[in-house]
Amino acid sequence: MEAGERRGRLRREAAEYYRGHRVPERMEEALNTLFPQCPEDLYGELANYFSKFSKAPVICKLVGRKIIGGVGQPTLEVELYCTVKNYEKRICSTVMATYSQIPENALPETIEADEKERNYSVHTAVEWVKESLSPMLRHLDPTDQCQADKMLGEYFANKVEEKEEIEKLEEEAKAEEEAAKVTPTSTPKQKKGGKPGKAVSVEAQSIPPAEPAESVLRGSLAIGATSLAIAKAGAIICHVPLYLYTALLKHNQESPKEITLPLPMVTLLNCEKNSPSKLKLVKEIMLIPPVELSLKQGIDRVLDIQKEMTRLLESRGKMSGSQANSKKGKAQKAPPSALKRISHLGCLTAGYDNLEQLLLLMQRACNNIGLELGTDVYLAINCAAHELMDYDKGKYEILTGTFKSPDEMAAMYVDIINNFPFIIALIDPLRKEDRDQWSSICCALGSKCYLIAEDAATQISKLKTDQNINIAMCSGVVLKYINQTKVSDLVELTGILDGQRHITILGSPDGESSDESLVDLAVGLGARFLKLGGLSRGERVAKYNRLLAIEEELAANGALREAKLEFVDFAEESQPEQLSNVLPAPEQG
Known part of the structure; x- marks a missing residue:
């Protein structure tokens, strides 16, 4: 007890001296007792000890x-x-x-x-x-x-x-100004009939109009x-790393024993218009490595496929160029192929209008390096259907002059998945307004393919605050950290989606930055997939490297849990209660 009391007294005296009090006669003894290390370590020890009181x-x-x-x-x-x-x-x-x-x-x-x-x-x-x-x-x-x-x-x-108050005052002022200009003689006469010529079809009237874009x-x-x-x-x-800090926020400061990494959706091709008069059917072709592989092995496999696909596209471009020159009787070298151009998404750019032709080419690329689609790697397709709608006709124009109604689009996707079962995810196959068709393709394909809403979903703020979340029936939602999104919003919303058996995909916007935080957020929030674009461009590769570093850290700590691919069979659930709060029924009338 005497030794303990003496040590406590010496500590107090040392603390008093540090605070500015003068205890010089006992200071040397106190310091030697508290910090028996070498003299050069004294100041570091003092700093570490008294930092506890800061x-x-x-x-x-x-x-x-x-x-x-x-x-x-x-x-x-x-x-x-x-x-x-x-x-x-x-x-x-x-x-x-x-x-x-x-x-x-x-x-x-x-x-x-x-x-x-x-x-x-x-x-x-x-x-x-x-x-x-x-x-x-x-x-x-x-x-x-x-x-x-x-x-x-x-x-x-x-x-x-x-902003709303300012807009209201501006509208009132504008209305008063217009009312002052109107005179009895200047009142326009109502037209008895519509302008002859364009007739609005009954089918076009039945297409739900596009909902207004969310104001930013x-x-x-x-x-x-x-x-x-x-x-x-x-x-x-x-x-702590940001991914663990995010997980603590989501799980009420309870540290998870194991963490599952999101599967990457690596964009291989950004499909663009083949010519100014042609429309594209798909926006992105993405590769998903199997869950049995580590992330590093999966990225290496994607890189091998990308190299072989690049070789095939280049040889195809050279062949078409040489054929064109031979027809013109010219012997000059074919122009460089545009297929080598890197998109802003960090991937190759290819102009294809025939999706089946592109899928067969990808099968060939995989076969050339001893891989099989559907076993060694899977595909995801970003359809971006909202960019294909022709509102005058009320149909999707999937190719120039080729129109399909929403019901025909749903049937087309069923045929595509049946013919190419290695496609396990469709992103935005329809507009969010086509709710009945979303429901039909979910019932037909939900047990073997993820039907994901990206642009077909509303902003995160609306998803979180609205009682009736305005998205179509789907397997999951792509969330993007943009504008007024807050970290707490993502934590709350992913918790809601988890409870509704929806999968969460953290998505990278087209105009990506060098900030790697999105990867940590995806890991901490438990996202099923991570959509980062391709394996080119520094701002995108940095995120893949961050994901690899997190995998290495979790594996070293024994905290890495293997991911799973689980689909929801919507056909077995007639109006499931777990979806009712998130996915409202279509509006009647």
Whole structure:
């Protein structure tokens, strides 16, 4: 007891001396007793010991700046600084990926207007961070993600209300101005009949119109970027990787014993128009490695297929070029094939209108290197059906002059999956408005193929807050971290989807950034798939490398659990209760 009391007294005296009190006569004895190491280690030991008494880090400021994203578009970076041991320290930064609702085949003036709006939005986001979010979040504990996201959500809701009030006042002023201009003599006469010529078919009237695009508030990037920066800072302060920090948020601070890595959907081909007058049937062809392989083995297999596919496409381009030259009587060398061009998605670009022809070519590529589709690797197809709809005719134009109704599209997909059973996922095979057809293909194919909604799903904020989530019946949803999305939103929504037997796919936007946080979020949230694009372009390859690093870390710790491919047989479930809250029935009338 005497030795223990003496040691405790010496510690107290050392602490008093460190706080500025003068106890010089006993200090040397106290230090020698507390820290018996070599003299050169003394200051390090002192720092480690007294750091236990320092205050927890708190946010001191946020810095927002406009930078250039992966596709040359402006986007937002947010840096987070904390007060650590009375010093201001930069903890982390995050970069938001750019996202646009403008389709690839949009008119030039539409694209130009979208670029201007993007610039305004990033500029507004920088102002939000500097003038509002930084003062609002000052002195907040960065490990309190729920409180931070609550404050961000309330701030965003106030901005939405402000915008609505301004728009309401502008509409009232415009209505008054128009009413003042109207005179009795200038009132237009109603037309008795419609303009002759174009007749609207009954079938076209039965097609549900496209729902209006979700409005994006200028500056909303600041909300998502700040929430993610706080999550990254919390992980750093807690000395855990971001994927584990995310898993703790989802499971109420209970650390999972094992973690399953999401399966990668690696984009092999970005299919574009074969000519200006041709439309494409599919947007992306993706490869999914089997669950029996490690991620590293799966990526190596995909790279082998990509090399062989590149060789076949190049030889096909050279052959067509030489045939064209021979017909013209020219002996010059064939022009370089456009098939080598790398898409913004980080993959090869190929112009094909015949999906069956492309699938057979992929079968040939796999056979050439001793692999079999459906056993050694699987396919997923992003159909992007919303880009094919011709609203004048009320049908999908899958090829130039080839139109199909929603019912015919559903039948076509059933035939494709039956003929090519190695396709285990279809993304956006229909518009979200074609609810009956979504239901029919889910019942027909759900037991052997994932039917995924990406553009066919609404924004994350709507998915989380609406009582009736506005997506078609489907196997799962692609979630993207964009605009005003918060980390807490993803945690809550993935929990809902898990409970409804839906799979979650974390998706990378077309305009990706170099920030690797999406991979950690996907792992921590327990996503089934991860859709990152192809194995080219630095901003995309960095994410695959991060996924490989996480696999290596989990395997070393014995915490890696093997993934599974499980399908839902919708045909055996007549209006299942577990889907009712997420997937409402089609509106009547």
